[in-house]
Amino acid sequence: MIHRPPASEEDFLNLIDRHFATAHPHMRLGRGDDCVRLACPQDMVLSTDLFLEDVHFRRSYFSPADIGHKALAVNISDIAGMGCRPLGFSLGLVIPDDPTLTTAFWNDLLGGMGALAHTHDIPLTGGDLSRGPYLGFSVTVWGTPGPTGRVLTRNTCRPGDAILACGPIGLARAGLFALEELGPEAIALVPHAIRAHLRPTPRVADGLALADIPGVHGAMDLSDGLARDLARLTGPGLGADLTLTESALHPDLIAHCTRTGQPALPFAVLGGEDYALIATAAPDSVPDILARIPQATRIGTVAATPGITVNGQPFDHTGFDHFATHE
Numbered sequence: 001m002i003h004r005p006p007a008s009e010e011d012f013l014n015l016i017d018r019h020f021a022t023a024h025p026h027m028r029l030g031r032g033d034d035c036v037r038l039a040c041p042q043d044m045v046l047s048t049d050l051f052l053e054d055v056h057f058r059r060s061y062f063s064p065a066d067i068g069h070k071a072l073a074v075n076i077s078d079i080a081g082m083g084c085r086p087l088g089f090s091l092g093l094v095i096p097d098d099p100t101l102t103t104a105f106w107n108d109l110l111g112g113m114g115a116l117a118h119t120h121d122i123p124l125t126g127g128d129l130s131r132g133p134y135l136g137f138s139v140t141v142w143g144t145p146g147p148t149g150r151v152l153t154r155n156t157c158r159p160g161d162a163i164l165a166c167g168p169i170g171l172a173r174a175g176l177f178a179l180e181e182l183g184p185e186a187i188a189l190v191p192h193a194i195r196a197h198l199r200p201t202p203r204v205a206d207g208l209a210l211a212d213i214p215g216v217h218g219a220m221d222l223s224d225g226l227a228r229d230l231a232r233l234t235g236p237g238l239g240a241d242l243t244l245t246e247s248a249l250h251p252d253l254i255a256h257c258t259r260t261g262q263p264a265l266p267f268a269v270l271g272g273e274d275y276a277l278i279a280t281a282a283p284d285s286v287p288d289i290l291a292r293i294p295q296a297t298r299i300g301t302v303a304a305t306p307g308i309t310v311n312g313q314p315f316d317h318t319g320f321d322h323f324a325t326h327e
């Protein structure tokens with residue numbers, strides 16, 4: 001039976017129960033009723049993200065466990081981008097009529113998701129499932145601020161603020177392009193880039209640390225690439241002067257760009273799906289930030305006029321947009 005799709009909704013829900021506990025201190029009443037009853041703190045943040053086959057992932061190079069991990073990881077990353085910690089999540093599933101989506105497949109997928117949920121000690125509080133034209137996930141995750149009660153937002157920086165990044169820039173894009181070109185074979189060439197694309201790590205600890213430093217003015221997670229997300233961080237009327245050297249980029253990104261004959265810096269600035277955090281901060285707080293978050297790097301300065309420059313040159317390409325035809 002493990003090699004066939006679950007036979008009924010009830011079978012599916014039983015499978016979910018095998019991977020996710022029905023009791024947790026955050027739930028006063030767990031899955032099984034019309035609604036979950038939560039034990040919530042007063043101050044919460046909440047976010048929803050879709051994760052769709054052939055838009056966000058492909059089954060040809062994502063393992064089932066990778067799909068489960070990333071569907072949840074990109075959502076937890078939004079909580080991290082607010083400087084908060086996650087508390088729980090719900091899961092919407094769209095499932096095509098496909099004999100290869102066996103119980104074994106779902107066990108692996110829910111196992112990948114469950115392992116990440118376990119890492120962050122967050123319960124699956126409920127969800128919904130339906131037949132549909134292709135495989136898709138809608139995850140809603142919520143969280144709460146850290147001990148200081150501070151939430152980091154966008155549109156809160158001033159000209160002259162430092163721009164910082166926690167996590168590699170552009171690496172996941174190198175992984176995506178290598179996988180799209182070569183399939184799973186790409187792992188031998190650029191293993192870190194492949195992992196960055198398939199298994200992003202939500203940077204919850206970094207976000208909480210940023211929220212704890214008064215000089216930090218704002219933050220967000222980087223999903224559409226610096227070229228598109230920087231303007232969202234600074235808000236209208238401001239821009240970003242980036243100072244980036246190739247030596248600051250990950251060697252796998254350089255290897256991918258060298259092999260495919262393209263300049264590495266623009267590739268990195270366009271890069272999407274890194275789920276790094278970007279933050280703005282008063283310049284005099286940068287040493288404190290770098291001391292407390294050693295993996296953070298300063299990548300530039302907030303400019304008083306809109307637009308992005310990279311090492312003094314205007315950067316006119318835009319990053320990822322679901323509705324644009326070109327990057």
Ligand SMILES: Nc1ncnc2c1ncn2[C@@H]1O[C@H](COP(=O)(O)OP(=O)(O)OP(=O)(O)O)[C@@H](O)[C@H]1O
Nearest residue numbers: 047048049050074077078081220221222223224232
């Ligand atoms: N269908 C929708 N209905 C209402 N609000 C939406 C809808 N889609 C997006 N939004 C809101 O628009 C804002 C930007 O959404 P978006 O999904 O681009 O978030 P993001 O954090 O910038 O990207 P990502 O989700 O990739 O991290 C969010 O506040 C989101 O809640």
Ligand SMILES: Cc1ncc(C[n+]2csc(CCOP(=O)(O)O)c2C)c(N)n1
Nearest residue numbers: 054055056057058176223224272273320
């Ligand atoms: C098959 C395939 N084609 C293209 C991409 C690239 N991609 C898809 S969504 C996105 C931005 C983040 O998503 P969202 O804005 O929905 O949160 C990016 C960069 C991919 N991952 N897989």
Ligand SMILES: [Mg+2]
Nearest residue numbers: 078081221223
């Ligand atoms: Mg986000």
